[in-house]
Amino acid sequence: MTRKLYQVLGIAALFACALVVLAILGVVLFDLTAKGGPTLSWHFLSQYPKKGMTEGGILPAIFGTTAVTLLSTLLATPLGIGCAVFLHEYAPDNRISRLIRASIRNLAGVPSIVYGLFGLAIFMQFFGMGASVLAAGCTLGLLTLPSIITTTEEALRNVPRLTREGALALGATKWETIRTVVLPAAVPGILTGVILALSRSAGETAPILFTGVAFYTRYLPASVLDEFMALPYHLYILSTQHHAIEEVRPLAYATALTLLGLVFLLNLTAFWVRARYKQ
């Protein structure tokens, strides 16, 4: 009798755990939508902040986030795909390739603030980029590089060996095989990884803190060497350092909702790509 009781209680406990996790997501979505929804409007998304950020919108932040995220992905994608192709297609299983793989895994675990410091020391100071979209983009690119490499390798692994061997049998060189057969087949998987990296870049704050983000700029960045505003930093300032915290709370909620919306949109797109092309 007690054994059955334990089973019922045990399974109920597990169910409760899953419910709690679901509830957490629910609370996040509900709270942000309820309190940010009313302030969110086309006006909010397309206007500049006014009157010391207590009115107006967040257009420069959206623009800045878009610019820096795109730049970081532009930099990381070719590098990441190249690295993954090398590791999967060319590298023999020796100490060097294991070292490279270990480096990638460890890079994935490095805290984002350390990437920020690296960006400060290398991109801003050593390469002289200064506080700019470029420095921040490079830093974010490095941050997302490990995940692009990992997902690309996964995608390459899923290309059937027969496909490769078929091309080689037809006389193609290794590179031609990769270029015309393997990579195109792996595109959905790679695309998923790139979109997820985009989403990660958009939400990161620590790496851009000292590499170029600003509290308020009147105009959009005119070039990649200018400072920029960004959604996550804007949310951070509105909720901690602003001079009228209570007053701008609704704006903070709307900013959080916008950022969350952007990130979720990107993630859902990635899932759709993944689901659509699953063999």
Add this chain to the structure above:
Amino acid sequence: MRETLILSLLICLVGCGRQNVENITIKGSDTEVNLVLQLAEAYMDTDPTVSISVSGGGSGVGIAGLLNGRIDVANSSREIMKEELAMAAQRQLNAEPFVFAADALAIICHPSVSFDSLQLDELGRIFSGEVQNWSQLGGRAGQISLYGRQSNSGTFMYFRERVLGKDYAPGIKQMNGNAQILEAIKADANAIGYIGFGYLTDESGALWQGIKVIKLGSERGKNAISPLDRAAIKAGLYPLTRPLFQFTNGEPTGKTRAFFAFEKSAAGQAIIAKNGYLPAAEAGLVSNFSQ
């Protein structure tokens, strides 16, 4: 991938349309950030060929940025320190101060704290941790809950030099900015903290509910003065009146100079007054601790 390329081209194109705009980067004091932001907005309305970017972070952030050669103007609510002057000299920089307004630093506490006025030396003993319970000063018993700024704040430095003469109590809660201190004190029955005058009132000039402004007396026997008493401040009677600075590398030139001129003009001074700050001329009792 193609879409990415097109988008990035668009970004560059958008940017190319604005080559002849001069950029001024201003960073620093949280006490001044809202004020300078409004001054900048008003100035940019008159002159569309300049783009002023304003950030906070604390006076220390501003001066560090100036020393690192990364910004044009450092907002600072404190004087520049000896070590910073030495560093500037080392880097062939010349930190030139410009006083554009003044601030009466206010001491606020929760309404249920028993005191309406304090002496400056009592204030010092409270914030250095010597006195830890309100009952030690004759008030309702309660462990004193201290709120202050972080070490990057000019207000933090100014208060320490002017009032304490030594380190803050170790348990002081270091908040990110003036607004956070205000919010925290409203919720804490034994709280006391310092904030810039401009943060005492809301947009319309009314005092925020839920806090009590402490009158300060600089010497025993003399009347304690409230920071809300404009006449007394003008007469130099409030002990915590301080100038608000903007530092540039060398004399300001070009648009920066024009912006500074705007700040000193009637239009600029009107904005300063509207935000609850004092005109530069009313700095009254000016504290000077870089010597």
Add this chain to the structure above:
Amino acid sequence: MKQRLFWDIFFARLLAGAAWVSVLTLAGIFLMLLFNSIRAFQSISPTQFFSIAAWNPAAYGEATYGIGAMLVSTFLVTMGAMLIAVPLGIGTAAFLSEIASPRVRNILKPAIEMLAAVPSVVIGFLGIVLVAPVLADVFHLPNGLNALNGSILLAVMALPTLISVTEDAIHAVPKDYKEASYALGANRWETLVRVTLPSCTSGILVAVMLGLGRALGETMTVLMATGNATAMPHSFFDPVRTITATVAIEMGEVPSGTPHFYSLFACALVLFLITLFVNMAAERVAAGFRQKGQ
């Protein structure tokens, strides 16, 4: 044909170069932290740095650079997060892989992936506006910005990693184990608790360590929600300042080239080494687990 061969070799070399970038980056990060830390220790004594002296670079008198309190704060918040996340995570993973029907799984799995996608600054924001008032109410505190808040938020951030890695580990348990257990008369719960879970202990351990690494490196969440007091904490209700928060806060305010500037790199080096250690340990366990399981 020669031209095709040329491109073949050219790209092989180019791609190899791309691969070396990742090694160089990791080495570069380590070296940058190391060199700047060495400069820090030229003016700060290592014994003071690793002691419980106060972290007070802007002291009135002599500046002190002790990270003892910060290390304790970091571990306090992280361990608190693990205490919350590990049971919840293992329970959810077990539910997902053993109990849930495919339909439920199709709702729950994407939900967990969405939770993983929430940016840390949004979680930190909710910590300030949602969790802090609740904590202040329930525990009668002036504000709810303390270590407990940080632990709750970090648990939320570490959960998705914990859940997915644990789920993988549970899936890797061979079906024969479970079938043997059923054959002996055990019911689903007993099989789960006495056979399945124990047989993937190392996998669960890997999950916990990866979650731990995630929590240790989090910056924005703790920066916004833990109150940022540099004093040594005495309980979960004290405001704390982790290593990540200190670096984030103070980096913007230091002129480059000062002892304070370098000391922040030293802090980052300590953090980097700790997370590196945790990740490498997780890999060691994972490697052992892979060999054993098969």
